[in-house]
Amino acid sequence: LQLEDLAERLGYSKTLISMVLNGKGNHYGISKKTQAIVLDAVTKLDYAPNKFAKALRTGKSYFVGLIVTDIANMFYAQIAKSIEATLFENGYGLMVFSSNDDDEKEKLLVEMMINQQGVDGLIVVSALKVPSFYQQKRFEKTPIIFIDRILPLHKTNYVVIDNYGGSMEIVNHLITHNFTQISCFCLTPMDLSAFEDRLNGYKAALLKNGLNVEEAFIKRINFSDCDCDIELSLTALMEANKKLDALFILDSRIATSVLKNLKKKEFSDYFSDVKIACFDDIELFTVINRPIISNIQPTQEMGKISAQLLLDIINESQRSKSTVVLSTKLIDR
Amino acid sequence: LQLEDLAERLGYSKTLISMVLNGKGNHYGISKKTQAIVLDAVTKLDYAPNKFAKALRTGKSYFVGLIVTDIANMFYAQIAKSIEATLFENGYGLMVFSSNDDDEKEKLLVEMMINQQGVDGLIVVSALKVPSFYQQKRFEKTPIIFIDRILPLHKTNYVVIDNYGGSMEIVNHLITHNFTQISCFCLTPMDLSAFEDRLNGYKAALLKNGLNVEEAFIKRINFSDCDCDIELSLTALMEANKKLDALFILDSRIATSVLKNLKKKEFSDYFSDVKIACFDDIELFTVINRPIISNIQPTQEMGKISAQLLLDIINESQRSKSTVVLSTKLIDR
DNA sequence: GTGAAAGCGCTAACAT
DNA sequence: ATGTTAGCGCTTTCAC
Numbered sequence: 293l294q295l296e297d298l299a300e301r302l303g304y305s306k307t308l309i310s311m312v313l314n315g316k317g318n319h320y321g322i323s324k325k326t327q328a329i330v331l332d333a334v335t336k337l338d339y340a341p342n343k344f345a346k347a348l349r350t351g352k353s354y355f356v357g358l359i360v361t362d363i364a365n366m367f368y369a370q371i372a373k374s375i376e377a378t379l380f381e382n383g384y385g386l387m388v389f390s391s392n393d394d395d396e397k398e399k400l401l402v403e404m405m406i407n408q409q410g411v412d413g414l415i416v417v418s419a420l421k422v423p424s425f426y427q428q429k430r431f432e433k434t435p436i437i438f439i440d441r442i443l444p445l446h447k448t449n450y451v452v453i454d455n456y457g458g459s460m461e462i463v464n465h466l467i468t469h470n471f472t473q474i475s476c477f478c479l480t481p482m483d484l485s486a487f488e489d490r491l492n493g494y495k496a497a498l499l500k501n502g503l504n505v506e507e508a509f510i511k512r513i514n515f516s517d518c519d520c521d522i523e524l525s526l527t528a529l530m531e532a533n534k535k536l537d538a539l540f541i542l543d544s545r546i547a548t549s550v551l552k553n554l555k556k557k558e559f560s561d562y563f564s565d566v567k568i569a570c571f572d573d574i575e576l577f578t579v580i581n582r583p584i585i586s587n588i589q590p591t592q593e594m595g596k597i598s599a600q601l602l603l604d605i606i607n608e609s610q611r612s613k614s615t616v617v618l619s620t621k622l623i624d625r
Numbered sequence: 626l627q628l629e630d631l632a633e634r635l636g637y638s639k640t641l642i643s644m645v646l647n648g649k650g651n652h653y654g655i656s657k658k659t660q661a662i663v664l665d666a667v668t669k670l671d672y673a674p675n676k677f678a679k680a681l682r683t684g685k686s687y688f689v690g691l692i693v694t695d696i697a698n699m700f701y702a703q704i705a706k707s708i709e710a711t712l713f714e715n716g717y718g719l720m721v722f723s724s725n726d727d728d729e730k731e732k733l734l735v736e737m738m739i740n741q742q743g744v745d746g747l748i749v750v751s752a753l754k755v756p757s758f759y760q761q762k763r764f765e766k767t768p769i770i771f772i773d774r775i776l777p778l779h780k781t782n783y784v785v786i787d788n789y790g791g792s793m794e795i796v797n798h799l800i801t802h803n804f805t806q807i808s809c810f811c812l813t814p815m816d817l818s819a820f821e822d823r824l825n826g827y828k829a830a831l832l833k834n835g836l837n838v839e840e841a842f843i844k845r846i847n848f849s850d851c852d853c854d855i856e857l858s859l860t861a862l863m864e865a866n867k868k869l870d871a872l873f874i875l876d877s878r879i880a881t882s883v884l885k886n887l888k889k890k891e892f893s894d895y896f897s898d899v900k901i902a903c904f905d906d907i908e909l910f911t912v913i914n915r916p917i918i919s920n921i922q923p924t925q926e927m928g929k930i931s932a933q934l935l936l937d938i939i940n941e942s943q944r945s946k947s948t949v950v951l952s953t954k955l956i957d958r
Numbered sequence: 959g960t961g962a963a964a965g966c967g968c969t970a971a972c973a974t
Numbered sequence: 975a976t977g978t979t980a981g982c983g984c985t986t987t988c989a990c
Contacts, residue, residue, distance in 0.1 A: 340740035345983035407673030
């Protein structure tokens with residue numbers, strides 16, 4: 293069923309119907325009565341304008357693209373959900389892709405979305421280490437919001453977590469509760485702003501409290517060798533001459549693996565009285581016996597704010613770049 | 626940059642370029658040399674055809690819609706990831722929406738996707754209890770694959786888990802290991818095929834082994850009152866005259882809440898030697914101290930198969946309805 | 959108040 | 975082996 297059919301049945305022109313459907317009836321002085329007739333027929337006949345024709349004509353797709361590292365990661369899934377809900381309320385659809393933190397796939401996706409799929413805007417968790425790709429002129433017309441991570445040297449729109457502050461808050465909290473020998477498990481490679489900021493927050497908290505940053509206490513875990521690296525690190529900590537009293541883990545997936553490893557008998561004793569803290573709160577922490585300190589990342593807010601910001605830019609079509617930093621919430625069990 | 630510009634620069638017609646770009650160069654007998662020139666220029670100039678114009682002309686969007694209950698639920702997030710990957714390999718994009726198991730929203734989404742957004746196909750986890758909505762003629766042209774749940778009386782394409790068999794396998798396994806007083810925590814309302822099948826699998830396993838189905842052992846948990854219902858149920862089981870020796874939970878989110886509740890001192894003793902089993906395997910079970918029996922649902926396979934099936938239907942444009950039932954994998958820790 | 963007609967950028971049937 | 979042309983279904987300027 294198309295506009296032309298409708299026009300014939302009703303005895304009006306395509307123009308008139310189109311105007312009414314786009315809410316411009318009053319603007320063009322179409323009588324209330326006519327408008328009512330048109331709208332009524334549209335509902336009755338279940339007419340819906342062809343999306344492609346409309347998009348071709350207007351240049352707007354009412355679609356937004358989202359690129360995340362991994363949509364099966366709870367953190368991103370929650371953000372995606374919130375973005376989707378916000379967009380839906382505003383008549384926009386969401387298309388989602390996982391980049392797996394692969395630079396090339398990310399670029400491919402961005403190109404695909406902008407060139408071929410014609411999204412009106414993009415929200416991306418970028419894995420890139422240099423901003424040049426996004427600075428190309430051909431991307432200028434499509435607004436992009438970067439979330440979760442900051443691209444060095446790139447002044448644009450960001451919605452991120454206060455990784456530095458959140459990390460510092462946890463470590464500070466530990467120190468306040470008399471934990472002073474705090475080991476930190478971070479990731480390697482450390483090329484993502486989020487993890488770098490968290491590590492810096494850890495260091496800053498130590499220094500602020502007059503403690504030393506001990507390199508031996510900083511353990512770097514490679515994600516692909518996660519279990520192996522953790523085992524090695526735990527062993528090293530056990531054999532070190534200084535006993536740790538707390539363990540601060542920068543990522544909840546690493547924390548999960550650590551907890552799994554701590555069940556092994558070679559570790560369980562030694563670490564039984566070590567306080568565990570983790571950046572990011574997951575449900576596991578509420579179920580497990582050991583009380584864990586963590587912080588909640590406001591994923592819902594992050595999704596909502598980034599989507600709203602993007603919609604604002606799309607609609608006002610002009611706006612200054614803004615960076616929104618969201619605070620975490622400390623949880624001590 | 627558009628086709629016309631390209632045509633001018635190269636001195637060829639739009640037609641020729643279009644043909645080459647769509648891989649029909651050989652079919653139309655365009656010389657290798659010319660084709661090479663065109664393809665080269667396209668890469669160099671970063672030309673990409675306007676998606677809307679193409680879609681308008683061809684009637685194909687190269688987009689597939691996915692409706693799940695909740696994209697922030699790990700089970701669906703994993704499926705979504707797998708679907709996305711499969712589609713991406715085939716040049717298709719994915720748009721995702723969460724229905725929150727709201728019938729009206731689901732219908733709205735389907736209508737929106739098909740009428741307005743022009744998806745080439747749909748994959749849906751349906752919350753509907755009657756199939757009439759999907760049987761409307763106006764949806765006939767768009768292929769739909771239903772996943773995870775079966776719509777009663779609706780013969781169409783399904784990719785589902787063997788909920789009945791998987792459930793039966795777990796209960797059977799329990800019985801084989803001398804657990805005979807098995808309580809079952811199921812959900813209410815029980816209007817979704819997946820949960821009904823799981824409950825039936827539980828009952829069938831008992832009967833097959835000559836055991837009675839005791840209504841007092843079947844506890845119904847309402848999701849919105851989850852913690853409260855669980856507390857009530859656990860209390861009831863404690864006060865019953867028959868002591869249970871195993872607890873089979875039909876959903877991992879309920880299981881998580883149960884495990885949380887079992888930490889309470891009023892329950893911990895009584896249930897400490899009760900074997901816990903759960904339909905669906907989540908990472909929590911590998912971290913927690915209590916060894917839990919569960920089964921893995923092949924989410925990746927489910928996503929891959931449903932996406933592939935949909936693509937097959939889209940491309941061959943004709944095909945008989947098929948139902949794929951995927952088996953779960955038992956895990957005993 | 960309402961309608962005719964041009965054209966968004968592409969594809970494919972039909973020339974040549 | 976390559977070009978001409980007629981739309982796909984909609985929006986919007988301009989004319990009545």
